[in-house]
Every structure is written in C-alpha cells, then in structure tokens.
Amino acid sequence: MLANEPYLEADPELVEMRTKAQHLLYEFNSLPPDEAERRREIIQALFGEVGQIFAIQPPFRCDYGCHIYAKDNLYINYDCVILDCNKVYLGSNVLLAPKVQIYTVYHPLDPEARKTGVEIAAPITIGDNVWIGGGAIVCPGITIGDNTTIGAGSVVTKDIPANVVAVGNPCRVIREV
Known part of the structure; x- marks a missing residue:
C-alpha cells in the first residue's frame, strides 16, 4: 500500500489498523469541548x-492516522477528512479550512480491476505555510509547494508550485504571492 502498488483494503492487518484508528477517532470526536x-x-x-503546537477541531476523520506526518503549527478546522492509505506530509504552519478533503487512495480505471476490490494509494506532500480553503479536495500523489494558498472549493489534480495562489476545478495558478 505504501509502495503505491495495488492492495486489498480488506487485508486483515489493514482492517485491524483502521479499527484501532476508528476507536481513537470515536473518542476524539465524542469528547466534550473542555477536554x-x-x-x-x-x-x-x-x-x-x-x-x-497543533489544533484539530472535531469532527475529524482519517483511515489510519499513523501515515499522517505534521510539523508545528498545524490547524485543521471542522469536518476535515484525510484518507491516509499512503503517507501525508503536512509542513509547518499548515491551515486546513472546514471540510478540506485529502485523498491518497484511488481505484483502478479499468472496471474489471475495480470489481476485485483492489485499491492504490499515492503520497501527498503539503509544504510549509500553506492555507487550503474550505471544501477543497487534494487528490492522490499531489505536492503543494511552500507559501501557497489553495482557494475554497478547489480540486487539486496536479502539483501546485510554491509561492502562488491557485483556485478552481481543476485547480490552477492565478497569481504569484
């Protein structure tokens, strides 16, 4: 899975890892505000x-959690989802607005292969000082450069360089910072 090769999500070891993560997330998302x-x-x-230094607002969802690597000053707002079937690297001073979705996992384009239940996952890297606006989606295998802003509602399907503002579906650079 971490080698970006086909795998079965129903593998018993993966099911056990996800179940452990889901128990932690259940507790996290159920705690009262003063906890x-x-x-x-x-x-x-x-x-x-x-x-x-980090703050994550519940509810928060992920698959495994253990594949998420974050530096200092991380802020994840409400309703964010990180499908970490491969590694997700979050730099320093990363801000994720509400409902940001980060997906490392994808499925084969061939419908016959999809029927087998096989999945593939590609790592995602988000640089330092990045702000991702509300409802944005970051697709598998993407790198977002340092000091970049991704506009709300954007769908990031290709790498975005450093020091830019990028928006839209598909997400594209509209100006340098």
Missing part, C-alpha cells in the same frame, strides 16, 4: 508524527 488535553493525547497517539 482539549485528552484530544491532544489522542492525536499524538494517532498520527505518525505531529509537532508540539
């Missing part, structure tokens, strides 16, 4: 790595 310290502990146990 910030317990939420921090859960994210530290869930993510592969997370910086000292």
